[in-house]
Amino acid sequence: EVQLVESGGGMVQPGGSLRLSCAASGFTFSSYDMSWVRQAPGKGPEWVSAISTGGGSTYYADSVKGRFTISRDNAKNTMYLQMNSLKPEDTAVYYCAADPVLHTLVVATTDKDKNPEVWGQGTLVTVSS
Numbered sequence: 554e555v556q557l558v559e560s561g562g563g564m565v566q567p568g569g570s571l572r573l574s575c576a577a578s579g580f581t582f583s584s585y586d587m588s589w590v591r592q593a594p595g596k597g598p599e600w601v602s603a604i605s606t607g608g609g610s611t612y613y614a615d616s617v618k619g620r621f622t623i624s625r626d627n628a629k630n631t632m633y634l635q636m637n638s639l640k641p642e643d644t645a646v647y648y649c650a651a652d653p654v655l656h657t658l659v660v661a662t663t664d665k666d667k668n669p670e671v672w673g674q675g676t677l678v679t680v681s682s
Contacts, residue, residue: 555579555671557649562676565639569680573634575649575673576632579604583607583627588658588669589634591678598662602634603649603655612659617643638681671678 588603650669
């Protein structure tokens with residue numbers, strides 16, 4: 554079964570840190586570009602970050618640049634999102650996605666014709682004092 558499972562969400566105070574994980578199974582993880590997308594309560598989805606198959610290229614939304622770090626371990630079929638200096642506006646459900654084409658992942662939240670092949674079920678991050 555093709556599957557992505559996120560974990561690591563929770564509640565944290567502003568300024569705190571969390572690390573999200575996305576475990577892949579059922580497909581050749583190392584052949585897929587990966588991304589994180591989030592959806593805040595009452596808002597549309599927002600692309601957060603993406604990483605190439607080998608991890609050598611990474612991309613970030615301006616809203617998280619300098620605070621979040623995306624990485625992957627192909628030996629463990631897992632992708633990560635290290636989130637530092639968290640703000641209340643980072644509160645959202647975070648989803649991971651996989652697709653053989655990086656561009657599809659980057660534009661998925663703005664182009665209805667681009668839909669990544671695999672999505673996770675999401676993990677909730679709440680930043681509140």
